[in-house]
Amino acid sequence: MTDQVRVRIAPSPTGPFHIGTARTALFNLLYARRNGGTYIVRVEDTDTARSSAEHELDILEGLRWLGLEADEGVVAAGEERGDRGPYRQSARSPRYAEVAADLLARGLAYYCFCTSAELDAERSAREKAKLPPRYSGRCAAILVDDAARRIAAGESAALRFRIKPGVVVIEDLVRGRVEIDAEALGGDLVILRADGSPLYHFTVVVDDADMGITHVIRGEDHLSNTPKHILLFHALGVPLPKFAHLPLILNPDRTKMSKRKSQTAISDYRAEGFLKEAIINFLALLGWSTGSEDEILSVGEIQERFNLEHVQKAGAVFDRTRLEWINGQWIRKLSHDDLLERLRPFYAKAAAEGRIARPARDEEIAALLPLIRERIPLLSSAIELTDFLFAETLQYDPALLVPKRWEAATALRGLEAARPLIVAGIGEGDAPLLEAADPLEAQLRELAEREGWKAGDLFMALRAAVTGRTATPPLFDSMRLLGRTAVLARIDLAIGLLRAT
RNA sequence: GGCGCAUUCGUCUAGCGGCCUAGGACACUGCCCUCUCAAGGCAGAGAUCACCGGUUCGAAUCCGGUAUGCGCUACCA
Numbered sequence: 001m002t003d004q005v006r007v008r009i010a011p012s013p014t015g016p017f018h019i020g021t022a023r024t025a026l027f028n029l030l031y032a033r034r035n036g037g038t039y040i041v042r043v044e045d046t047d048t049a050r051s052s053a054e055h056e057l058d059i060l061e062g063l064r065w066l067g068l069e070a071d072e073g074v075v076a077a078g079e080e081r082g083d084r085g086p087y088r089q090s091a092r093s094p095r096y097a098e099v100a101a102d103l104l105a106r107g108l109a110y111y112c113f114c115t116s117a118e119l120d121a122e123r124s125a126r127e128k129a130k131l132p133p134r135y136s137g138r139c140a141a142i143l144v145d146d147a148a149r150r151i152a153a154g155e156s157a158a159l160r161f162r163i164k165p166g167v168v169v170i171e172d173l174v175r176g177r178v179e180i181d182a183e184a185l186g187g188d189l190v191i192l193r194a195d196g197s198p199l200y201h202f203t204v205v206v207d208d209a210d211m212g213i214t215h216v217i218r219g220e221d222h223l224s225n226t227p228k229h230i231l232l233f234h235a236l237g238v239p240l241p242k243f244a245h246l247p248l249i250l251n252p253d254r255t256k257m258s259k260r261k262s263q264t265a266i267s268d269y270r271a272e273g274f275l276k277e278a279i280i281n282f283l284a285l286l287g288w289s290t291g292s293e294d295e296i297l298s299v300g301e302i303q304e305r306f307n308l309e310h311v312q313k314a315g316a317v318f319d320r321t322r323l324e325w326i327n328g329q330w331i332r333k334l335s336h337d338d339l340l341e342r343l344r345p346f347y348a349k350a351a352a353e354g355r356i357a358r359p360a361r362d363e364e365i366a367a368l369l370p371l372i373r374e375r376i377p378l379l380s381s382a383i384e385l386t387d388f389l390f391a392e393t394l395q396y397d398p399a400l401l402v403p404k405r406w407e408a409a410t411a412l413r414g415l416e417a418a419r420p421l422i423v424a425g426i427g428e429g430d431a432p433l434l435e436a437a438d439p440l441e442a443q444l445r446e447l448a449e450r451e452g453w454k455a456g457d458l459f460m461a462l463r464a465a466v467t468g469r470t471a472t473p474p475l476f477d478s479m480r481l482l483g484r485t486a487v488l489a490r491i492d493l494a495i496g497l498l499r500a501t
Numbered sequence: 502g503g504c505g506c507a508u509u510c511g512u513c514u515a516g517c518g519g520c521c522u523a524g525g526a527c528a529c530u531g532c533c534c535u536c537u538c539a540a541g542g543c544a545g546a547g548a549u550c551a552c553c554g555g556u557u558c559g560a561a562u563c564c565g566g567u568a569u570g571c572g573c574u575a576c577c578a
Binding site: 010011012014044046047049050051112114116119123126127129130131132133134158159160175178179180181183184185186190191192193194195197199200201203204219220221222223224225245247248250252254255256282285286287289290291292293295312313314315316317318319321322323324325326328332372373374375376377385441444445454455456457458459460462463464469470471472473474475476 | 502503504505506507508512513514515516524525526527528535536537538539540541570571572573574575576577578
């Protein structure tokens, strides 16, 4: 039981749920599942100035949506699961104070009375002298009694952890052995601010220790700071977890992926109509590979194959185009009913925002679904592809009615000649789709042949008149869905436009 | 500046000493299919495996150095 794998994802609610956080969460979950372990979610909200309840909610909802909900820890606003909590750092203050007091009592930490102005001055002086920034240790030798007296007299002081000299070795599961000289750590580390609140490097270690974390799987940006954590683990006298540092997700310019240069909020991808399956699939393959040539995989399939050995060491550029391709693959894999379920909110939202003139009924979405499933990279793409079905009047440039090889007069004659055939050939909208024998198409092809037109040109003129667009689902299915009355009205409108020119 | 990490087609990657005149996928180009757009099929172009040395009969794969990039370097997380 003691060698049970326990991993965690520790998001900080200082911004919306970030794609990088999702990726780290996924890898942790995958590792836990693969090894029969426990996956924990801990909220790191010690930076009260930047943390917010909305962001925490966004993160928790995002995790749930992606299927990355915690086995243990924070599962929803105000809801935690597990007996090694609390799992929100804001609720753990007494614990941090207790551990800090212990370090102080054992001489492993000391009060620092330096003001931020003094520290800034020190830092810029060293910078000017081309020296690496490093705390001088000026307060390290202040006698405990003196420090206590000054505190009692009302002075405020931060608490610093003594960085022990020596080389710290990280046995990283992804990168192998990494050695860092404690000399390069910037001097003694502040673990408690002057106001008593704890800092990240301290809380992360206390929490990982308290929660029995066995494997710390996180982004490579934390590698350089890992020695600080290792020293803290030693000071606490707890066993060291194993570390695995994942390659960074990169902007196109190969810098660490950021809100400034990339779309990073999971909620934005969700709103665009990316499927959770596609995001998971894509994220898993960013920095990890199956070792095979399989590309489209479900979480289950990924879980079965996951291992740290195939984790890439170099950073990976976030390629949205590839995500869209994977999304299209997944859209085509969904069952009819499933796709309908997922499309419904997009139509509802489009109607609410006035992007389509009226709400779409379920039967309508169901009917057009086979026409669009191969044509939408995103769920939201369905709207612009089918908005003509829900419009009262079409807005388009009359020039659209004239196919490239045609004159306006030809388009006019084409529509006029096609009209009576359509009157006879199109029912009132509830006719079954994709009739086996469709006389209308054959009749229109005959018409085109008689007139010496290319059938495609005639179809294009009709398409423009009926949909107001040049790229649409198949014409005859679209007309049938629209119904005779609307189709004729639109053709008449187009004929009027063409006559006016 | 210091420390650390990394480096295979534009991008994601396979590769773990001979199977590599480097494979797949996305994107790109062409063709096929086709009422448009997609989807799908086929074909093509695209990487002197960052560079320089070394080890070895043999290196993308092992070792050393160089370069470049990135990350970290807060009383942020």
